[in-house]
Amino acid sequence: MDVELPAQVRRWKDRMHRFVAEELMPLEPDLPPFANRLPAEDIAALVRRMKDAGLWALAVPREFGGGGLGWVGLCALREALGHTTLCSLGKLLGAEPPVLLYDAGEDLRARYLLPTIAGERYGCFALTEPEAGSDAANLSLSAVPDGTGHYLLNGRKVFSSHADEADYALVFGVVPQGPGQAGGITLFLVDRGTPGFHWVRRIETMGGDRPSELVFENCRVPDANRLGATGKAFDLAQRWFACDRIALQPPIALGAAARSLALAQAAGVAPALELGRLALGLHAARAMLYHAAAKADRGEDVRHDASLVKATATSAALEAVERAMAWFGPRGYSRALPLERYYRDLRRFPIAAGTYEIQQFVVARGLLRGYAGLDRMAAPL
Numbered sequence: 001m002d003v004e005l006p007a008q009v010r011r012w013k014d015r016m017h018r019f020v021a022e023e024l025m026p027l028e029p030d031l032p033p034f035a036n037r038l039p040a041e042d043i044a045a046l047v048r049r050m051k052d053a054g055l056w057a058l059a060v061p062r063e064f065g066g067g068g069l070g071w072v073g074l075c076a077l078r079e080a081l082g083h084t085t086l087c088s089l090g091k092l093l094g095a096e097p098p099v100l101l102y103d104a105g106e107d108l109r110a111r112y113l114l115p116t117i118a119g120e121r122y123g124c125f126a127l128t129e130p131e132a133g134s135d136a137a138n139l140s141l142s143a144v145p146d147g148t149g150h151y152l153l154n155g156r157k158v159f160s161s162h163a164d165e166a167d168y169a170l171v172f173g174v175v176p177q178g179p180g181q182a183g184g185i186t187l188f189l190v191d192r193g194t195p196g197f198h199w200v201r202r203i204e205t206m207g208g209d210r211p212s213e214l215v216f217e218n219c220r221v222p223d224a225n226r227l228g229a230t231g232k233a234f235d236l237a238q239r240w241f242a243c244d245r246i247a248l249q250p251p252i253a254l255g256a257a258a259r260s261l262a263l264a265q266a267a268g269v270a271p272a273l274e275l276g277r278l279a280l281g282l283h284a285a286r287a288m289l290y291h292a293a294a295k296a297d298r299g300e301d302v303r304h305d306a307s308l309v310k311a312t313a314t315s316a317a318l319e320a321v322e323r324a325m326a327w328f329g330p331r332g333y334s335r336a337l338p339l340e341r342y343y344r345d346l347r348r349f350p351i352a353a354g355t356y357e358i359q360q361f362v363v364a365r366g367l368l369r370g371y372a373g374l375d376r377m378a379a380p381l
């Protein structure tokens with residue numbers, strides 16, 4: 001891989017930086033401290049301006065009407081977006097590529113994929129349950145065929161980000177195995193407003209992301225809304241995790257860390273040696289990030305890389321933000337600077353989409369089972 005970003009990606013990254021500086025940063029003081037939403041009309045205006053600036057759906061494949069910038073492009077855009085604390089605004093995340101829907105059939109493409117890419121519909125991811133998250137094999141939400149071409153969903157989901165504003169949920173449910181009938185964990189698209197689909201509450205957190213609890217009570221979902229084959233939800237989920245662990249969380253974290261260190265440097269509060277140590281970690285994480293993104297663009301398996309990148313980048317970034325906050329003393333802790341907000345918001349990254357420990361576990365499993373080797377991991381780009 002060229003160590004430089006491709007020229008086209010650099011141009012779009014610069015444009016995103018300008019959009020962030022001109023359109024988003026001025027709104028930072030308006031963002032409530034424990035929420036990542038602005039009034040609906042402000043968000044709608046931002047989405048319009050993002051589209052006018054050509055910054056919408058840039059990383060979505062061309063066949064779906066996107067800009068085709070790919071993973072490297074998506075990482076670069078999101079690194080720029082990380083320079084504002086508005087980086088986690090739910091509806092702006094509509095600009096994220098809905099990778100889970102890429103292989104959907106014609107009907108689901110028309111009803112979900114294309115409207116999502118256009119920013120007209122918006123989905124949330126509902127995997128975690130009170131007794132199952134890291135151990136996803138423990139899922140208990142049941143999805144039982146009722147003999148009329150529908151499934152009856154019963155169970156509870158927790159920590160579903162942005163479910164309070166989503167138009168539909170991607171729900172993981174367990175289909176029982178019957179005689180001559182496949183079973184296992186299966187993915188369903190469930191529209192908000194479907195009878196039996198209850199949004200229960202927001203879960204208060206230390207950051208802006210206040211995920212939701214959802215309950216499904218005899219919620220009848222047509223077979224046409226099953227995404228992928230019965231029992232194959234995790235094949236699809238792997239794709240989502242790879243995207244989240246490489247292109248969604250790490251670049252935002254690295255952008256936030258870069259801004260935090262730059263603020264400290266500009267204010268003259270950054271101790272040189274510690275600044276250097278943190279910069280080393282961030283630089284290494286960035287190199288890993290673009291290495292993984294380039295592999296993904298070549299269509300290679302990046303599950304192993306995804307865990308390496310997520311664990312390395314999010315922890316290096318969180319440490320940098322925390323140190324910058326410390327160097328500023330009480331000002332760093334105050335809301336006068338974006339650091340306390342970054343610190344609270346970034347803290348979710350070593351938890352959501354697989355904890356730090358789970359990423360280590362995935363890396364170890366890859367090595368022990370021979371899916372990946374230390375020599376291959378160190379192979380030249």
Ligand SMILES: Cc1cc2nc3c(=O)[nH]c(=O)nc-3n(C[C@H](O)[C@H](O)[C@H](O)COP(=O)(O)OP(=O)(O)OC[C@H]3O[C@@H](n4cnc5c(N)ncnc54)[C@H](O)[C@@H]3O)c2cc1C
Nearest residue numbers: 125126127128132133134159160161348352353354355357
């Ligand atoms: C802000 C936020 C947003 C989220 N958004 C979503 C979302 O949109 N959709 C969704 O489905 N979920 C979401 N989640 C849930 C998140 O993905 C899970 O909480 C996470 O994967 C951990 O799973 P768990 O809840 O089962 O925790 P647990 O597995 O119970 O974790 C508790 C501790 O045990 C450790 N642990 C668990 N298993 C092992 C092991 N085998 N080896 C070593 N240590 C282990 C964990 O690392 C952790 O430190 C979100 C969570 C947060 C905090």
